[in-house]
Amino acid sequence: MSSPAIMPLHKAETHEAPLLSATGLTKIFTTGGKEFRAVDDVSLDIRSGKVLGIVGESGSGKSTVARLVMRLIEPTSGTVLFDGEELTSKSGEALRLMRRHMQIVFQNPHSALNPRDTIRDAIAEPFLVQTKIRGLELERRVDALLDIVSLPKSFRYRYPHELSGGQKQRICIARAVALEPRLLVLDEPTSALDVSVQAQIITFLQELRQRLNLTYLFISHNLAVVRHLCDEVIVMNRGKVLERGITETVFKVPENAYTRQLIESVPRLPRLEI
Template sequence: MSDLLEIRNFTLDIDTFDGPVHVLKNINLTVKRGETLGIVGESGSGKTVLVRSILGIGPKRSRTVDGSIAFDGIDLSTLSDVEWKKIRGVRISMIFQDPMTYLNPLFTIGQQIGDVIAAHGRATGTATTPKARRARSEELLDQVGIPDPARVCDQYPHQLSGGMRQRVLIAMALSGKPDLLIADEPTTALDVTVQAQVLDLINELVEKLNLTVIMISHDVGAIATVAKRCAVMYHGEIVEEGETVDILRAPRHDYTRKLLAAVPDIDAPLDLQQAPTASAPLLEVKDLSKVYATRSGGEVRAVDAVDFSVAKGEILGIVGESGSGKSTIARLVLRLIEPTGGQVIFDGQDITGLSGEPLRLMRRHMQLVFQNPHSALNGRHTIGDAIGEPFRIQSKLSRRDIDAEVDRLLDIVQLPRLFRYRYPHELSGGQKQRVCIARAVALNPKLLLLDEPTSALDVSVQAQVLAFLRELREELDLTYVFISHDLAVVRELCDRVLVMNRGRIVEQGKTADIFNAPNEDYTRGLLASARKTSKSAFTSVEAA
């Protein structure tokens, strides 16, 4: 196979107030036609900057210090804006990390795909009609496995699940019939069954369309599923490159070994610690329901007659597919949305009917870490302002004392204190999630609800955050409700597990019982999907 992409001695700097930062250092990489290359590494290692540089959309104030990037024999650094329009999105396309960020909530799916098709047509001098764009949009949606494409074309992004939105982004990326497809964390925040479907889809598209793919991920299991060859990045450098199976089984570099050691294993022996018990639970949820009315006059039961309790000091895990009601439960407990029926009893008090000042004071003791750190942080506020906000709202601390608390919290989540002066767009996804966790624990709450808190984190940072959460529970006597699609993480962290499907609890019990001997077919299906990309799976197979 001939080389489609060739990167030679590529070095990139970003100019900052403190001087130039070496983001990429002497990168050498080739990608052959028809192959899938995986790139793994921690947040901030330079993975996304590298692939954005291939597309000519690198960070602001960035400059190439040395080296070149050649695509199909074309030196990309010499292209004009007009020439880039014939390459970007047409011959080289990218699936971005967060579908909700890149889909416009005001336009239908069909309109947005049609706009991309029209833009490609203008760039290549090919006229398209609205009817042709609509037909092509439906064809693309069918190609990525979306049922009833005509109906989905008329829907809006908020009406689709996370997995469906990710498929829409893949459809958009395929609209220009690219030679090279770049997938930036395409399975982030997806539940295990949808993740498996998306990875299978990428493999099918490579085979069917003869695509060349570069896939970025902090999930080494996902990389092993689709990429025969991979490169490991650390601090802007490629520290190891080779066959994926060889690297995963016998890593040569210390960093790669540490990276793999941090991956939780769904089949590892459980640490059977005695789960905390208490005469009175901290949180009780009784017959909790949330029903939404539809335009057609029907109803959707997002949460349906849910009952569970959480003891003081316990970690309860909630798992299930997208749309099963996990996040809705967290918002109902905090009264961010109003329940249709049932009770939420916190620390012996029924908070279902609270409002105004009593509810505000109660929320001091109940905090939520949101799933998406990109939208959870205000882009106009510095990191210091974001972390200090709970103190300004819920305390009478002086500005100096708040500044000291912000520094303490940055130390806890292992971020440099100078980050207090940065804005969210200057941080990686993993760094932003750590800021969100710092803000949530600022007021020493009794109950912390964590909605997919590690979905945006690479495995090494995830391991640090999980260790930090354990330490914090011991130090502050915290209680956690931990919502996650990562079953290996839930297995490692949680004392008990609650399994949800279509708004109902289908199974709950001790972690060891649920993972070792599940009673329900649905739970067994989740575990089977998780094991496809588990640590034990990719270290025991002969090929990706």
């Protein structure tokens, strides 16, 4: 698919301060003496309680953006603000404390869980790292999180290999929300799951957002899922933002030739039946 010229961006106007704001994010990797610009001058805003989707082909830079806003990798240039505080200037203890408020769920739940740890150990880990909660209170919170992700308390004694892919992803989500974050970055959270399980996880994420008042940055190549779940969407190609706006507007009246190509490349793009 060829890369078209960049068109003007249409974006919903709002006077509300964003919970997450990134400006001019750029990431350049150097391999074999050559530079590769994985993310090129990307800016985005997410208002509290909303879902912003990022779509694009493999290699478009969307997952790199997710890691940049979480400070899992360092930007070559640009800034990230979380609730008005600059994240890119923080380090050490200040960065660790900030990460309590923003968590990430990765694409592959099979590799995200330590096969040697029980489910109880996996869910308890954030409390052991970030808090002084121990003993009976820790066990109570583990049980409460299992309840939040609709899994029986008996699962605390199981190991990852005893769970299905969808159940593992629920455990990863339970661990991510353990410290009551305000933002979840969801990097292709359903792509490693069977089609029959994907709709269940999407429905669960919708319910969880309403129940816990969460804000999502949702990375995906699945246009049907993005159209169903996201309030606004960003379209990326070759590290650049080509188009952004209210999801239904972008899907119904795309302004950019690449966006139209991306939508038309899907044989049929109905609303996801959930």
